[in-house]
Every structure is written in structure tokens, then in C-alpha cells.
Amino acid sequence: MSNNNGNYVLQAEDMNVYYGSFRAVKNVNLNIAPRAITALIGPSGCGKSTVLRAFNRMNDLVPVARTEGAVTFHGRNIYEPNVDPVEVRRRIGMVFQKPNPFPKSIYDNVAWGAKLNGFKGHMDDLVEESLRGAALWDEVKDKLSQSGLSLSGGQQQRLCIARAIAVKPEVILMDEPASALDPIATLRIEELIQEIKQNYTIIIVTHNMQQAARASDFTAFFSVDDHRTGMLVEFGETNQIFTNPHNETTEQYITGRFG
Amino acid sequence: MAQNTTNGFPEGDALQSQISGRHLRGTIWRIVFLSTLILAIIVLIILLVTIFVDGFGLVAVQNVVEPESLVLDYVETDMLTAPDTIASEDDNELVAGIAGDPDGTGFFGYAFYANNSDKLRLVSIENTIPDDTTTSDGSYPLTRPLELISSASVIAAKPQVGQFILYYLQHVNEEIENIGYFAIPDAEISEIELAVMEALGLDTSGSVPMIDPATVSGNITIAGSSTVFPLTERIAERFKADGYGGEINIESIGSSAGIRAFCVDGSIDIANASRKILPEERAACRSNDRDPIESQVGTDAIAVVVNPANTFADNLSLEELGILFTTAAVWSDVDGSWPDNPVHRYIPGADSGTLDFFASTAFDLRLQDLPKDALVAILGAGITENVGRRLEREQRFYNNAVVFNSAEEWVAVCSSDEPPAGCTSEERSQNNVYLLVQERIVQPKILQAWPLTESIFNRQTIIDEVGATYPDARVEFRSWLNRHFLNSPTSSQPELAGFRTAILGSIFVIIICILFALPVGVGAAIYLEEYASQDKWYNRIIQTNIYNLAGVPSIIYGMLGLAIFVRALEPITSGALFGFSDAATANGRTILSAGLTLGLLILPIIIINGQEAIRAVPNSLRQASYGLGATKWDTVRSHVLPGAIPGILTGSILAFSRAIGETAPLIVVGASTFVTVDPTGPFSKFTVMPILIYNWTSRPQKEYQYLAAAGIIILLVLLIIMNSLAIYLRNRTQGKRA
Structure with a gap:
């Protein structure tokens, strides 16, 4: 699964997600460009997190959830029956809204996923590399054996990013990664995202429109219909969405008239 | 603040009274809650006090053989078998032997030394020579008092007894030297006389009236010590010679027998004793309305002598005395500065009271x-x-x-x-x-026992009671919870009964219970929480049933255990299938059956606890794990279980402490109540702590109640330890998560 230049990494085609009989999102068609930051924005309950989780089959963990349509990863539908969600998640990592480091040492937090996935190289180097990648190394290099829970919120979130990149995924999904953090920590996470964009495809859900405008290359705007079902309203380059939205709802949202 | 109520809310006074009314209701409820708390605490305290009161207290113990007599035998044998020792019942022989042997030494009643003082040299003991002063004030160690014991009630009924004692006291010092004993000071005699006069109803402020035996009538019976016998006999002869018309009957039966005849049997008027009356004997007397009056009439002393040619041995300490008459081969063994002459011992024979007396006073040995x-x-x-x-x-x-x-x-x-x-x-x-x-x-036998409260507040009554009922018994404080109790199997004799088999039985049963219930329960909990879909109707039924099973009475589990483990699975639970057939067991009523039954009993609790502990592991950890490409098992193994284990352990320990305290199901499963053999494995027959406690409390002998209390204390301590462990584990996890 090499990264074909110019081709899309992930594509959602007519994707519908149901929670039981409730359709949470409908007919989503979305193309994710490689090594770029795609932001998913929209009002509360518009299904942007559901869409994000559909990209690495995290919705499978919700017993009543069902996904229709296709999500192709390098041209292959990850919802095909013979695709193992474990492999999907190994390639498409995830960072969550609230920092959730394991109650283990900082070292083990980073090393656990790699060990699990059969990493054969030099673990100390991988841990250092990942922590450096997450701009955390200098702060924790002397206390790798301390619990990950002993770090501050912002540090914990960067640890989670280090943990995610330690398994060398291709895509990292981020579900409002800075929403539980203070402004300074938020800023550091944003800078970090800009840095790791060099090596990873990033899809980020955010509530914060400035953040989306500042930090992303593409923006997908979601909204809800009359049945409270989420849908993709407009997708394009961030610049275009924020300066010249084609859709009226998008314009209303980004100008703060609803949402 | 006095405003009109314009907006529907009370204002001013109405507002204040409305608020204070709410405060009042709060205060009332606070008092109600406080009272319930106090009630609970009081109930707990009463419970603990009841148990502790029964676990400790006074007991009346009677030995089959007195340890003192064993020690005495040992010391006497040691003395009699020492080399170069000649023992004789005839004191003259001893005197002759020592007098004719420059290295000789020996001891006998002071009377004999007094008669032969020209041929012997007296040795001081602890720098003291026996004389009237040193014997009466006790500074000479080898002494014993010579006493007459009677009581006010006897004297009141038979004045001749009191008159004889007064006569005895008035004239004893004229005779005592002739017998060979030491007189006690006149001042002390006067004091003793006062007590007798009081008993006779005489005016104690005036001078002591001289007794004229001619005016005394009525018979007197005396019995007791052989040592006092000659003195009493001499005084009695004089009493008669002075005109007494009645009969005096004197018997030499030994001090103890004399005191018992006086106090318990009431068959004599005066007891002769060559020792002080013991507290138990005094109590026995009191309870028979014979509160003893002790009249000391003199003091007996042992003289330790050497040949006059021996110029170095002037003084011996008690320790040196012990060495001299047991192990010393030469005099320098006793004192390094003395010559190396051999020691030749001449001592009274085994039948002599003097040897007993010497052995019991010169050696301060206890059985241990x-x-x-x-x-x-x-x-x-x-x-x-x-x-x-x-x-x-x-x-x-x-x-x-x-x-x-x-x-x-x-x-x-x-x-x-x-x-x-x-x-x-x-x-x-x-x-x-x-x-x-x-x-x-x-073989100390416990004749009777009292709880702690009575032991503290009615001590004297108890001592009196024991004295009256069991004259040979002694009263001592006993902790029913002692090493013997922990170390011995149960017994049909309460003083020998212990808790050991029950403690081991409980431990074995609980080990089986843990081995069965913990893995099965935790496994079920993991499946239900992590794998089973709550959307499926059968999983919900299973879940509901588990909750219901946790509330089923334990006796039902006993029936279940009886049907399944004892009967249906007998070949397995009796061990027959594995070649362990034990003739003593021969059925499925084994530790294995009991452990499995208790395991079934607490299984629902462990499952529910385990589920709660697993549920308490934050979902975000599972998501993080899956997000890294973990499988379900990776997630359960690395994150769910480690996070849940402290909670699982906490709940399980509490469940096991419940199992330890269970009685009913084990009775049904067939726990033996009387097992004296330690359990050796899962196929042994068994008893457990609560069963043995139950069994003891239903026994007729009162002592078993105290044993049961001691057992309950052990059970409680064990439960407290287990619960503390659970609390510790819980706190540790909370600390970790913070």
C-alpha cells in the first residue's frame, strides 16, 4: 500500500452510518489527500466524529453501529468482509478528544502498540523517535519510567500522539484533540500537527473554526437535515471554504450565524 | 427587611420563620441519623464486649499432680543421690556422723543441734544464725511458722477451744525451747491473744486473764502437722495437769489434711499447721463459716551444721547451700577460697518431713x-x-x-x-x-470458669466459692485464647480442646473455594462484560439470573452441594477416582466438596464484583488500545484486566471472608464437628471454624462457651485482616488512578 502521488489515500463513497435504525450520516462522499490536513467541521450532532471513526472502523466497537457504502483505503474497501479491522487501525491511527494514556510508564505507553504489532527493531530508538516526533522527548527523557498519568493534560495528549505514530500508521485520525486543553497546550498541539503533516495524512475533527482555518489544507463542512441525520454539505480547499463558500449553509456557519 | 409579600415569596418574619423551620427539620433528621449511628456503634461494642468477656476470665484449676511436688521430688532425689551422701531417718545417726567426720556436713531440725551443740558447729545462712529474733522476723530463711488454726465460730460454740488456745499462748514460750523450736516475741503473742479473746467475747481493753484449766470443761479435738504435734501434746499434758477435766484428742496427719479437716469437714476444733494457711484454704474456711484465726505459737528452723574441725565454712548463701547438698564434690566447689577437701553429706532420709522442708525452702526452683x-x-x-x-x-x-x-x-x-x-x-x-x-x-483440670466481668468484679466471691467447693483447686486468670488453643485439635476435655483442626480446615476449604471460584468467576465476568452482547436476550437472562443467585439463601447452596458434590460426584470428591480412598472418609463429605459448595455460593458475588470492576476500567483505554491496532484479547489482557484486578481482588476477598464465616451450607454438605486429625488434603474429612464454634456453643459444659468465644475472636481477627487487605487494595488502586 504505497502512497501513490496525487491519488487519494482515503475515499468515502456513499457512506451511510446507522446506529440501530437511526441514520447518523448519509451519503458521504469524501476524498482525503495524502500528507495533508483535512478538517471536518460542523455544528454539534452533525456526525463529523462518526465519519472520522468510520475511517478506521472504530464504529465497529459500538454494537448497534452499521456502516453502508464504502471507505476505500488505497483503493480497497476497508468494510469488505475479509478485511480485518485490526489491520485497518494499525494503518490508520487515532488520537482522541480526551488524553487517554495507558496507566503505564511513559516508555510503555509508546512501546506497547509497537510491541503488539510485532515491531522487531530497536525499541529504545523507536520510543525516542516517536517522542521526538510528538515534541515531547525533551520534557520526558529523564522520567520515561514514570506513569503517563503523571504528565500534564497537554503532555498527555502529545504522548497519545507519540503512541499513535509509534506504530507508523499512514493516516492519523484526530477527534478534537485540543478541545480538553488550555490555549497554550492547544497551540503546541496545532504546531505539532503541522510538523507531522510532513509524514502523515491527518484528518481532524474540530469545533474550533479558527483552528480549522489556520491549520488545515482541506475542510469538509457537515450539517444535519430535518431528520437530524448528518450529511456532507461542502468540501474543498480550506481557503476556498472560508473565503468563498459555495453553499449558503456553509457561509452561515462560518460566519457564525448558526452552529 | 419588613416588606410586603408581593411576589409570592415570604418576606421578613415569614421568611425567617420559614428558613428556621427548614433548619429545624434538618436538625431533627441529623439527630435521628446520629442516634442510629450511635445505636449501631453500641450494638457493635456490646457484641465485641460479649465475646471478649467470654474469652478471658478466672478459672478454678486442679492439678492431678502438683508441680511443686514434682520439683520437690526432683530436688530430694538430687540430694539423696549426690555422691558421699548418707541419708538417715534417725537424726542421732546424722549427728554422730558429722561429729566424727571432719569433712562432714548436714542439716536437721534445730532442736537436734541444740541438744548436740558441743559436737557440731552451726553455719549461718545468708549471714544469719537462727534464734528467736531471726526466726520470727523471717531473716533466717530456713524457717516455718508453727500455727494453731481455729475460728471465732468454733470458739463461740466451744469456749474451751478458745480457752485452750489462750492457755497455749500463755505458756508456750515456757515449753518451746524444750521441744527445740523458737519462741516468737511476747508482743506478738499478746496480739494473737487479743484475737482469741475477741472470739471468746472477752473485754480486749483489759489485761489478758490467766486461764485456769480447772474451770474449763468440754472436749477438744486437734489434728494436723506432725511438726507442731509434740508441742501441742506437751501443752495439752500441762493443760490436763493443771486441772482440765475434759478430753483432748490430738492427731498427727499433716498440715494440709489438718486444715481440710477443720475447714471443709468441720470435724476438728483446731488445726495444727507448720505453714501459713493458703488463700484458697482461707476461702474454703470462710464459706463454711469458719473464718480462720491463725495463732502462731512458734517457729521451726533447720540448722545447717559442720564438724567443728571445719573452720572455713562459716556462712552459706541459699545458692551455695543448694550446691553444697547436690553437686559439690569438694568444698572449693561451693566457694573457691575453701580447701579441696571432699564433701561428706549427712542428711535426713526421704520419709522425713525435714527433707521436704529443706528442699522446699532452700531451693527456689519451678517446674519449668x-x-x-x-x-x-x-x-x-x-x-x-x-x-x-x-x-x-x-x-x-x-x-x-x-x-x-x-x-x-x-x-x-x-x-x-x-x-x-x-x-x-x-x-x-x-x-x-x-x-x-x-x-x-x-494435667491441670478446669473445674469451673467465669467470664471476665465476674472475674473482675466478683473476684473474692469466686475465690471463696472455689475454696468451698474445690479445696485443692487454685484460682487463676486464664486467656482461653492461647498457644495451646491454636495448636491443638478439639477434645472432649475443654482444657485440652483447641482450634487447630478447624483453622486448618477453614484454610483448606477456602483455598479450594478460591481455586474454584476466582478463575471461574473472573472468567465469567470478563466474558459477560467484554464479549457478550447485552442486546442478546439470553445474555440478559444470564445476567439477571446471576443477580438473583447472589440473593439465594446459603442453605440452598448446601443442598446443591450435597446433591452434586457429595452424592453425584462422590467418586471425584471422595478421591476414590484418584486412588485416595480413605476409609475414614469413604464418601464425598470432603474438603473438596465443601470448598466447591462455598465456591458456588460466592460465585455470583465474584461475577458481579468482577463485572463492576471491569466496567470501572475507562472505556477510553479500550478505545486507545483498539486505535493502536490491538485485538480484543490484547485489550483485555493488557488494559482491562490489569485495571480491574485490584477491584476484582477487593470484591473477591470480601466474598471469601463471607465464605469463611458460612456455617449452614457446610452443615448440609456434612462437615464433621469432631475431628481431631489435621486435614491432609482435598479428600480429608474436615471441620471449619464456624462449625466448631457452633458445636462448642451447643455443648453442656460451660467451658466450651469460653472456648467458642476464643474461636470467635480468631475468626473475627481473620475476617478483619481480610477486610483490611481489601480496603488496602482499594485505596492503592484509587491512589494509582488519581
Whole structure:
């Protein structure tokens, strides 16, 4: 699964997600460009997190959830029956809204996923590399054996990013990664995202429109219909969405008239 | 603030009264809650106090053999068998021997020395020479008081008794030197006289009236000490010679017998005693309305003498005295500055009271101080050969010798297929042999026991009561919870009964219970929480049933255990299938059945607890794990279980402490109540702590109640330890998560 230049990494085609009989999102068609930051924005309950989780089959963990349509990863539908969600998640990592480091040492937090996935190289180097990648190394290099829970919120979130990149995924999904953090920590996470964009495809859900405008290359705007079902309203380059939205709802949202 | 109520809310006074009304209601409820708390605390305290009150208290103990007499025998034997020792019942022989032997030494009643003081030299003991002063003030150690014991009630009924005692006191110092005893000071005699006069109803402020025996009538019976006998006899003769018309009957039966005849039987008027009356004897007297009046009439002393040619031995300490008459071969063994002349001992024979007296005063030995050899000898003399052989095979007495087994026997026994423990174990310690002597020879029997409160507040009454009912018993404080209790199996004799088999039984049963319930329960909890879909109707039914099972009465589980483990699975639970068929068990009523039954009983609790602990693991951890490409099992193994284990353990420990306290299901499953053999494995028959406690409380002998209380204390301590462990684990996890 090499990264074909110019081709899309992930594509959602007519994707519908149901929670039981409730359709949470409908007919989503979305193309994710490689090594770029795609932001998913929209009002509360518009299904942007559901869409994000559909990209690495995290919705499978919700017993009543069902996904229709296709999500192709390098041209292959990850919802095909013979695709193992474990492999999907190994390639498409995830960072969550609230920092959730394991109650283990900082070292083990980073090393656990790699060990699990059969990493054969030099673990100390991988841990250092990942922590450096997450701009955390200098702060924790002397206390790798301390619990990950002993770090501050912002540090914990960067640890989670280090943990995610330690398994060398291709895509990292981020579900409002800075929403539980203070402004300074938020800023550091944003800078970090800009840095790791060099090596990873990033899809980020955010509530914060400035953040989306500042930090992303593409923006997908979601909204809800009359049945409270989420849908993709407009997708394009961030610049275009924020300066010249084609859709009226998008314009209303980004100008703060609803949402 | 006085405004009109314009907006529907009270204002001003109405507002204040409305608020204070709400405060009042709050206060009332606070008091109600406080009262319930206080009630709960009081109930707890009462519970604990009840148990502790029964666990400790006074007991009346009677020994089959008194340890003092064992010590005395040992000391006397030691003395009689010392080399160069001549023992004789005839004091003249001793005097002649010492007088004719420059290295001779010996002892006898002071009277004999007094008669032969020209041929012998008296040795001071602890720098004291026996005379009237040193014997009466007790500074000369080898003394004993000579006493007459009577009581006010006897004197009131028979004035002649009081008159005789007064006469005795008035004239004893004229006669006592002739008998060879020491007089006590006149001042003390006067004091003693006062007590007798009071009993006679005479005016104690005036002078003591001289008794005229001619005016005394009525018979007098006297019995007791052989030492006092000659003195009393002499005074009695004089009493008669002075005109007494009645009969005086004097018997020499020994001090103890005399006191018992006076106090308990009430068959005599005066007891002769060559020792102080003991507290128990005093109590016995009191309870028979014979509150004793002790009248000391003189003091007996032992004289330690040497040949006049011996110029160096002037003084001996008690310790040196002990050495001189036991182990010393030459005089320099006693004191390094003395010459190396051999020691030749001339001492009273074994039948003599003087030897007893010397041995009991000169040696300050207790039974537990005796050397191991002596204790083994005492044990050997008191038990049958069979018992001795058995004890030796349990644990031998000496590493390099056998006592009760013959050497050939020992070799044969130890080379058999299953040599007993004694073949390989270390030899018994002195203390171990002492305990055997206690158990086998002294055999203290508890005649009666009292709870702690009575023991504290009614101590005197209890002592009096024991004195009256069991004159030979002594009253002592006993903790029913002691080492013996922890170390011994139960017994039909309360003083020998212990808790050991029950403690071991409980431990074995709970181990089986843990081995069964913990993995099964935790496994079920993991499946239900992590794998089973709550959307499926059958999973919901299972879940509901587990909740219901947790509330089923334990006796039902007992029936279940009886049906399944004891009956249906008997070949397995009795061990027959594995070739463990034990004739003593022969059915499924084994530790295995009990452990499995208790396991079933607490299984629902462990499952529910385990589920809660697993549910308490934050979902974000599972998501993080899956997000890294973990499988379900990776997630459960690395994150869910480690996070849940402290909670699982906390709940499980509480469940196991419930299982330890369970009685009903085990009765149904068939716990034996009387097991004296330690359980050896899962197929042993067994008893457990609550069953044995239950059994003890239903026994007629009151002592078992106290044993039960001690058992409950152990059970409680165990439960408190387990619960504390649970709390500790819980706090530790909370600390970790913070």
C-alpha cells in the first residue's frame, strides 16, 4: 500500500452510518489527500466524529453501529468482509478528544502498540523517535519510567500522539484533540500537527473554526437535515471554504450565524 | 427587611420563620441519623464486649499432680543421690556422723543441734544464725511458722477451744525451747491473744486473764502437722495437769489434711499447721463459716551444721547451700577460697518431713526451670511405655539416644517404609518436654470458669466459692485464647480442646473455594462484560439470573452441594477416582466438596464484583488500545484486566471472608464437628471454624462457651485482616488512578 502521488489515500463513497435504525450520516462522499490536513467541521450532532471513526472502523466497537457504502483505503474497501479491522487501525491511527494514556510508564505507553504489532527493531530508538516526533522527548527523557498519568493534560495528549505514530500508521485520525486543553497546550498541539503533516495524512475533527482555518489544507463542512441525520454539505480547499463558500449553509456557519 | 409579600415569596418574619423551620427539620433528621449511628456503634461494642468477656476470665484449676511436688521430688532425689551422701531417718545417726567426720556436713531440725551443740558447729545462712529474733522476723530463711488454726465460730460454740488456745499462748514460750523450736516475741503473742479473746467475747481493753484449766470443761479435738504435734501434746499434758477435766484428742496427719479437716469437714476444733494457711484454704474456711484465726505459737528452723574441725565454712548463701547438698564434690566447689577437701553429706532420709522442708525452702526452683533430663525422667515415671514410645516417635527426646524405645526397635521403626517424624526431626527442647509434663503429668483440670466481668468484679466471691467447693483447686486468670488453643485439635476435655483442626480446615476449604471460584468467576465476568452482547436476550437472562443467585439463601447452596458434590460426584470428591480412598472418609463429605459448595455460593458475588470492576476500567483505554491496532484479547489482557484486578481482588476477598464465616451450607454438605486429625488434603474429612464454634456453643459444659468465644475472636481477627487487605487494595488502586 504505497502512497501513490496525487491519488487519494482515503475515499468515502456513499457512506451511510446507522446506529440501530437511526441514520447518523448519509451519503458521504469524501476524498482525503495524502500528507495533508483535512478538517471536518460542523455544528454539534452533525456526525463529523462518526465519519472520522468510520475511517478506521472504530464504529465497529459500538454494537448497534452499521456502516453502508464504502471507505476505500488505497483503493480497497476497508468494510469488505475479509478485511480485518485490526489491520485497518494499525494503518490508520487515532488520537482522541480526551488524553487517554495507558496507566503505564511513559516508555510503555509508546512501546506497547509497537510491541503488539510485532515491531522487531530497536525499541529504545523507536520510543525516542516517536517522542521526538510528538515534541515531547525533551520534557520526558529523564522520567520515561514514570506513569503517563503523571504528565500534564497537554503532555498527555502529545504522548497519545507519540503512541499513535509509534506504530507508523499512514493516516492519523484526530477527534478534537485540543478541545480538553488550555490555549497554550492547544497551540503546541496545532504546531505539532503541522510538523507531522510532513509524514502523515491527518484528518481532524474540530469545533474550533479558527483552528480549522489556520491549520488545515482541506475542510469538509457537515450539517444535519430535518431528520437530524448528518450529511456532507461542502468540501474543498480550506481557503476556498472560508473565503468563498459555495453553499449558503456553509457561509452561515462560518460566519457564525448558526452552529 | 419588613416588606410586603408581593411576589409570592415570604418576606421578613415569614421568611425567617420559614428558613428556621427548614433548619429545624434538618436538625431533627441529623439527630435521628446520629442516634442510629450511635445505636449501631453500641450494638457493635456490646457484641465485641460479649465475646471478649467470654474469652478471658478466672478459672478454678486442679492439678492431678502438683508441680511443686514434682520439683520437690526432683530436688530430694538430687540430694539423696549426690555422691558421699548418707541419708538417715534417725537424726542421732546424722549427728554422730558429722561429729566424727571432719569433712562432714548436714542439716536437721534445730532442736537436734541444740541438744548436740558441743559436737557440731552451726553455719549461718545468708549471714544469719537462727534464734528467736531471726526466726520470727523471717531473716533466717530456713524457717516455718508453727500455727494453731481455729475460728471465732468454733470458739463461740466451744469456749474451751478458745480457752485452750489462750492457755497455749500463755505458756508456750515456757515449753518451746524444750521441744527445740523458737519462741516468737511476747508482743506478738499478746496480739494473737487479743484475737482469741475477741472470739471468746472477752473485754480486749483489759489485761489478758490467766486461764485456769480447772474451770474449763468440754472436749477438744486437734489434728494436723506432725511438726507442731509434740508441742501441742506437751501443752495439752500441762493443760490436763493443771486441772482440765475434759478430753483432748490430738492427731498427727499433716498440715494440709489438718486444715481440710477443720475447714471443709468441720470435724476438728483446731488445726495444727507448720505453714501459713493458703488463700484458697482461707476461702474454703470462710464459706463454711469458719473464718480462720491463725495463732502462731512458734517457729521451726533447720540448722545447717559442720564438724567443728571445719573452720572455713562459716556462712552459706541459699545458692551455695543448694550446691553444697547436690553437686559439690569438694568444698572449693561451693566457694573457691575453701580447701579441696571432699564433701561428706549427712542428711535426713526421704520419709522425713525435714527433707521436704529443706528442699522446699532452700531451693527456689519451678517446674519449668528443671533440666531437660529431670523433666524426661518425670515424664517417664508418669506415663506408660506405649505412650512414651509414641511420643518419642513423634519427636525424639535426645538426638543421640532413645528413652522409651529400645535401640533395635528404633532402628527397625526408622528403617521402615514410612519412618515416623521422630526419626528425622530435631530433639525435643526443654520447653517442649516441660509442656509434655504439664499435659501428661500435671494435667491441670478446669473445674469451673467465669467470664471476665465476674472475674473482675466478683473476684473474692469466686475465690471463696472455689475454696468451698474445690479445696485443692487454685484460682487463676486464664486467656482461653492461647498457644495451646491454636495448636491443638478439639477434645472432649475443654482444657485440652483447641482450634487447630478447624483453622486448618477453614484454610483448606477456602483455598479450594478460591481455586474454584476466582478463575471461574473472573472468567465469567470478563466474558459477560467484554464479549457478550447485552442486546442478546439470553445474555440478559444470564445476567439477571446471576443477580438473583447472589440473593439465594446459603442453605440452598448446601443442598446443591450435597446433591452434586457429595452424592453425584462422590467418586471425584471422595478421591476414590484418584486412588485416595480413605476409609475414614469413604464418601464425598470432603474438603473438596465443601470448598466447591462455598465456591458456588460466592460465585455470583465474584461475577458481579468482577463485572463492576471491569466496567470501572475507562472505556477510553479500550478505545486507545483498539486505535493502536490491538485485538480484543490484547485489550483485555493488557488494559482491562490489569485495571480491574485490584477491584476484582477487593470484591473477591470480601466474598471469601463471607465464605469463611458460612456455617449452614457446610452443615448440609456434612462437615464433621469432631475431628481431631489435621486435614491432609482435598479428600480429608474436615471441620471449619464456624462449625466448631457452633458445636462448642451447643455443648453442656460451660467451658466450651469460653472456648467458642476464643474461636470467635480468631475468626473475627481473620475476617478483619481480610477486610483490611481489601480496603488496602482499594485505596492503592484509587491512589494509582488519581
